[in-house]
Amino acid sequence: xxxxxxxxxxxxxxxxxxxxxxxxxxxxxxxxxxxxxxxxxxxxxxxxxxxxxxxxxxxxxxxxxxxxxxxxxxxxxxxxxxxxxxx
Amino acid sequence: xxxxxxxxxxxxxxxxxxxxxxxxxxxxxxxxxxxxxxxxxxxxxxxxxxxxxxxxxxxxxxxxxxxxxxxxxxxxxxxxxxxxxxxxxxxxxxxxxxxxxxxxxxxxxxxxxxxxxxxxxxxxxxxxxxxxxxxxxxxxxxxxxxxxxxxxxxxxxxxxxxxxxxxxxxxxxxxxxxxxxxxxxxxxxxxxxxxxxxxxxxxxxxxxxxxxxxxxxxxxxxxxxxxxxxxxxxxxxxxxxxxxxxxxxxxxxxxxxxxxxxxxxxxxxxxxxxxxxxxxxxxxxxxxxxxxxxxxxxxxxxxxxxxxxxxxxxxxxxxxxxxxxxxxxxxxxxxxxxxxxxxxxxxxxxxxxxxxxxxxxxxxxxxxxxxxxxxxxxxxxxxxxxxxxxxxxxxxxxxxxxxxxxxxxxxxxxxxxxxxxxxxxxxxxxxxxxxxxxxxxxxxxxxxxxxxxxxxxxxxxxxxxxxxxxxxxxxxxxxxxxxxxxxxxxxxxxxxxxxxxxxxxxxxxxxxxxxxxxxxxxxxxxxxxxxxxxxxxxxxxxxxxxxxxxxxxxxxxxxxxxxxxxxxxxxxxxxxxxxxxxxxxxxxxxxxxxxxxxxxxxx
Numbered sequence: 001x002x003x004x005x006x007x008x009x010x011x012x013x014x015x016x017x018x019x020x021x022x023x024x025x026x027x028x029x030x031x032x033x034x035x036x037x038x039x040x041x042x043x044x045x046x047x048x049x050x051x052x053x054x055x056x057x058x059x060x061x062x063x064x065x066x067x068x069x070x071x072x073x074x075x076x077x078x079x080x081x082x083x084x085x086x087x
Numbered sequence: 088x089x090x091x092x093x094x095x096x097x098x099x100x101x102x103x104x105x106x107x108x109x110x111x112x113x114x115x116x117x118x119x120x121x122x123x124x125x126x127x128x129x130x131x132x133x134x135x136x137x138x139x140x141x142x143x144x145x146x147x148x149x150x151x152x153x154x155x156x157x158x159x160x161x162x163x164x165x166x167x168x169x170x171x172x173x174x175x176x177x178x179x180x181x182x183x184x185x186x187x188x189x190x191x192x193x194x195x196x197x198x199x200x201x202x203x204x205x206x207x208x209x210x211x212x213x214x215x216x217x218x219x220x221x222x223x224x225x226x227x228x229x230x231x232x233x234x235x236x237x238x239x240x241x242x243x244x245x246x247x248x249x250x251x252x253x254x255x256x257x258x259x260x261x262x263x264x265x266x267x268x269x270x271x272x273x274x275x276x277x278x279x280x281x282x283x284x285x286x287x288x289x290x291x292x293x294x295x296x297x298x299x300x301x302x303x304x305x306x307x308x309x310x311x312x313x314x315x316x317x318x319x320x321x322x323x324x325x326x327x328x329x330x331x332x333x334x335x336x337x338x339x340x341x342x343x344x345x346x347x348x349x350x351x352x353x354x355x356x357x358x359x360x361x362x363x364x365x366x367x368x369x370x371x372x373x374x375x376x377x378x379x380x381x382x383x384x385x386x387x388x389x390x391x392x393x394x395x396x397x398x399x400x401x402x403x404x405x406x407x408x409x410x411x412x413x414x415x416x417x418x419x420x421x422x423x424x425x426x427x428x429x430x431x432x433x434x435x436x437x438x439x440x441x442x443x444x445x446x447x448x449x450x451x452x453x454x455x456x457x458x459x460x461x462x463x464x465x466x467x468x469x470x471x472x473x474x475x476x477x478x479x480x481x482x483x484x485x486x487x488x489x490x491x492x493x494x495x496x497x498x499x500x501x502x503x504x505x506x507x508x509x510x511x512x513x514x515x516x517x518x519x520x521x522x523x524x525x526x527x528x529x530x531x532x533x534x535x536x537x538x539x540x541x542x543x544x545x546x547x548x549x550x551x552x553x554x555x556x557x558x559x560x561x562x563x564x565x566x567x568x569x570x571x572x573x574x575x576x577x578x579x580x581x582x583x584x585x586x587x588x589x590x591x592x593x594x595x596x597x598x599x600x601x602x603x604x605x606x607x608x609x610x611x612x613x614x615x616x617x618x619x620x621x622x623x624x625x626x627x628x629x630x631x632x633x634x635x636x637x638x639x640x641x642x643x644x645x646x647x648x649x650x651x652x653x654x655x656x657x658x659x660x661x662x663x664x665x666x667x668x669x670x671x672x673x674x675x676x677x678x679x680x681x682x683x684x685x686x687x688x689x690x
Contacts, residue, residue, distance in 0.1 A: 011678055018210050025206040029199060029386065030379045036192065037370035046332025051366040054195035055187075055427040056328070059202045063416050066209045070409040073214070077406070082679040084404045 010080040017076065021069050028058045028065075093160055100165075104304050110134060111308075115505045124504040125269065131508035132267040132515055135305055136282045139298045139519065146290035146297050151548055152688045154291030154555065155222040155531060157401040159688075161296055166407075167414025169296050170398045172303035174201075174419055176252075177259025177518030178581045180306060183423070185489025187430035191363045193374070196381040197582075198423050202416060203382065204389025209412035212390055213399035215600045217408035218677045220684025221400065223528070224393040224592065225536040228614075230686060231599045232607040233670065235541045240614040242532045244591030245393045247618075249525045250566065252392075252584035256522035257283070257563075258570040260515060266466070267511045273571050279519070280567040287523045288556050291531075295523045296401060302516035303418065309513020310422050310493075314429050317500040321442070323432055328424055331431045338365045338431065341438045345447060351483040352474030357467070358486035365434065373638045384645035388585025391592040394521075394528035405680035433492050436499055438482070444499055447482050454480050459498035463491060526566070530559040582642040583625065590621030590648020594656050602660075603674050609660025617652025621645060 032039070036050030044052050077083035092099065114127050148154055161169065179201075186194045221227040224245060229238030260279025265272045286298040314327055324330025342348075342364055351360045368374060389395065398415075402408040436444040446454045451473050454460055463469035470486040493514075497506035534555035539546055546554070595613045598605040621644045627633035629641040639646050665671075673685055 007675070007679065014678070021206065021210045025203060025210075029203045029206075029382055033196075033199065033378055033382070034375045036368035036375075036378075040366065040368065044332075045329060047335055048332075048366055050368055051192055051195075051335055052332070054192060054199055056424050058199050059420050059424055062202050062206055063413070063420050065206055066413040066416055067410075069206075069209055070406075070413050073409060074406050077680050082681045084406060084680045 006080050006082070010076065010082050013076045013080070014073065017069065017072055021065065024061070024065055028053075028061045032058065093162070096162065096165055100300060100304065103301060104308075107305060107308065111505065111509060114508060115503065118503055118505050124507070127504060127508045128267040128511055129269075131512040132264065135512045135516060136519075139301060139516075140282065140285035142298045142301055143286040143288070143290055143294040146294035148290050148293055149549070149552060151551065153293045154552055155400075155535065156397075157291075157293040157296045159401055160403050161401040163402060163407045163411040164414050165300055166296070166398060166402050166411040167418050168303040169299035170395065170411070170415035171418035171422075172299040172306065172516070172520035173295075173394060173398055173524035174415070174521070175306065175422055175517050176521035176581065177256055177263075177514060179422065179426075180310065180514050180517035181259065181490045181493050184426040184429040184433070185492040187427045188434055188492045189359055189361060189363060189489055191365045192368045193363070193378060195427065196378045197385060198427065200382040200385025201389060202420060202423055204386035205412055205416040205419075207386060207390035208395065208399075209409055211597050211601065212396060213412050214405045214409045214680070215677045216396060216596075217399050217402060218405050218680060218684060220686040220688075220690075222397075222535050222686075222690075223532045224396055224596070225532050226540075226686070227599065228592075228595055228610065229536060229540060231670070231673070232595075232605075232610045232666075234607050237595075237607055237610050237614070238536050238540060240611060240618075241592065241595070242536050244587065244614055244618050245532050246529050248392065248584045248587035248591070249394060249529045250562070251587060252581060253522055253525040253529070253562075253566045254569045255581055255584075256518045256525065257566045259518035260522060261567075261570060263511055263515045263518065267508075267515070276567045276571045279515075279522075280563050283519050283522045283526065284560060284563055286519065287527050288559055291552075291555065292397075292401060292527060295527055298523065299520045302520040306513040306516040306520075307418070307421055309509045309516070311425060313497050313500075313502060313506050313510060314425055314432075316502055316506065317496055318428075318432060320500055320502070321432070321436065321444070327428045327432060331428045334431045334435045335366055338434055338438065339367075341435075345438060345482045347482050349481075349483050351486075353472050353484075355470045355472070355486045358470055358488055360483045360486050361434075362483065365431070377638050377643075380639055380643045380646050384589060384643050384649075385582070385585050387589035387593045387645060387649060388587075391588040391596065392585065393532065393588075393592075394524040396596075397528060397531070398524070429496065430492055433496055433499065437485075444501075447480055447485060449480055450478055451480055452478075459495055462498070463487070463495055469495075522566075526559055526563050529562050530555055533558050533562075583644075586621060586625070586643070586645035586648065587618070589645040590652060591618035593617075593649060594652045598656060598660075600674070600677065603671050604660055604665055605656065606660050606663055606666045608663040609656045609658075612659035613652045613656030616655035617648045620651035621648025624648070 032053050039050035040048040042049040152158055216227055219227055225238050225241035228241035261272055261276030264278045265275030287295050318327035348362055399408045402411050436442055438447050439445050440448050454471055468488040468491055472484045474484050538554050539551050591614045595610045624647040625641050625644040628635050676685055
């Protein structure tokens with residue numbers, strides 16, 4: 001199972017998943033809050049949107065993002081034959 | 088027996104939660120029967136601390152891998168709860184909502200930073216360190232880069248960052264114990280330390296893990312129950328977290344009318360008045376820059392703090408470590424998305440003249456007659472003045488300590504005292520669980536990395552574990568001693584710990600996994616230069632009156648440490664020879680979950 005070419009494939013896919021995850025992380029950590037003032041003109045659930053994103057929105061995204069990442073990475077491990085035995 | 092315990096975790100902690108709820112109801116009955124409020128407070132704190140100590144006693148061990156990594160058999164969800172307790176400190180529990188109350192939108196940078204950091208932990212760090220099989224973070228640095236020097240510097244950064252943090256936690260346990268048990272603060276600090284040591288000394292990571300799960304259950308119940316109760320009693324909405332949008336808008340209107348932002352005429356030492364608007368992000372560069380730099384420092388710090396990273400060494404597998412990060416953040420989220428709701432509703436209750444609970448705009452005499460005002464004024468955590476002499480309480484004449492927002496909410500909203508006792512127990516659980524994790528991180532690094540790996544590699548198991556315990560007591564005592572001197576406010580010290588950690592450790596750990604070319608000389612340069620640059624900037628801005636660069640104050644000194652660390656590490660790595668083939672193969676190995684760990688369980 002563990003032949004060298006699979007190892008390269010596994011690492012390529014792992015890297016691109018990491019980059020995708022970090023792009024989303026960057027948007028919700030920094031980009032969106034840079035425009036908090038402008039976003040406050042919009043309303044969401046009765047909240048000014050800029051406030052909402054800092055108080056709740058970004059946090060919700062982070063929780064979902066990590067669950068998604070963990071599941072996605074596990075799939076990569078399984079498909080390339082690098083998942084642990086008995087999982 | 089051990090296997091049975093692990094298999095029965097949901098049942099064991101289900102029973103425990105039920106038992107705790109019954110205890111709360113019992114206390115409520117006692118209150119109705121006329122038992123004094125003070126007695127109920129004492130019972131809450133004593134009962135929970137005795138339970139944690141009991142769990143610590145039951146988890147005692149003389150095995151190395153049980154002591155250092157809980158035998159690597161903690162399931163993802165339970166490790167998530169333990170991490171959440173490890174993570175949420177006395178500051179999160181007591182000061183976070185108060186911070187949002189006084190700091191408004193700008194303060195939410197802490198909330199964003201302290202949650203988003205887990206994305207970095209999950210994607211860059213935890214699964215790879217779990218596969219590596221290390222006992223401590225310096226264990227990874229020392230083995231990946233080779234040599235005692237790299238290991239030694241990692242121990243130094245870890246010790247400085249964690250020690251800064253742990254004094255704040257021991258301080259918090261002391262404050263809560265002092266108030267609940269009615270003993271002097273200096274005695275409370277040592278009482279708190281005793282509880283902390285009882286949880287960790289005999290069983291190391293195994294004991295800390297199972298007490299932290301128990302502490303999480305107490306702290307989350309203690310945080311959520313009063314907020315839900317208050318929200319329903321005051322008819323703000325059934326689920327307060329989704330219902331405070333209108334309150335944010337309403338506060339914005341009230342702030343105009345009440346003149347929030349007018350500086351107070353007088354000042355009261357240690358207390359603050361509200362002068363920052365609740366939701367007013369300015370669109371200027373410096374405001375946004377300060378927001379995102381604080382977010383970045385807290386996130387990178389989260390991903391470099393050893394007491395958090397080492398929690399993921401305890402899961403049964405790499406896949407479980409990843410899932411566990413997600414659960415950790417979920418459990419943390421439950422408290423963090425509640426804190427701004429609590430801050431907003433508390434503020435509305437005090438400000439809005441349409442609500443019976445409001446104090447601003449009433450006469451000074453009326454306000455001073457309120458029971459909760461008298462109670463908190465007596466302990467110096469609140470003060471009412473009449474700066475302009477008009478006999479009416481203005482917004483800038485109402486002084487309080489930020490901690491009050493959590494501690495006094497039950498009383499402001501008129502809830503029974505049993506809820507205040509519950510909140511004290513929750514604050515105690517939060518501070519104790521974090522202090523435990525931090526003390527263990529320091530003591531483990533000193534006993535495993537400094538004593539066993541550097542000073543005496545031939546030491547036998549018994550000696551190693553005795554040294555580990557002695558160090559735990561010594562460091563705990565040192566922490567309590569510093570805490571009893573009351574050197575900094577709780578939150579300043581907490582932010583510093585994050586900046587120390589990310590200045591010294593973030594890039595050496597990340598690049599050790601993601602960049603094969605990183606070598607020993609580079610890692611040492613990264614740790615030393617980053618740590619020194621950050622510390623220098625902290626000293627200059629905080630103590631030597633230097634003007635902060637681009638508004639980056641002493642809470643953000645990681646912004647100086649991290650880039651210096653990165654540049655130094657990359658430059659020195661490239662100027663010196665690449666790591667040998669063996670090291671490169673080791674890096675390949677940690678990148679895939681399957682196969683044996685790099686370090687076996689007897690290393």
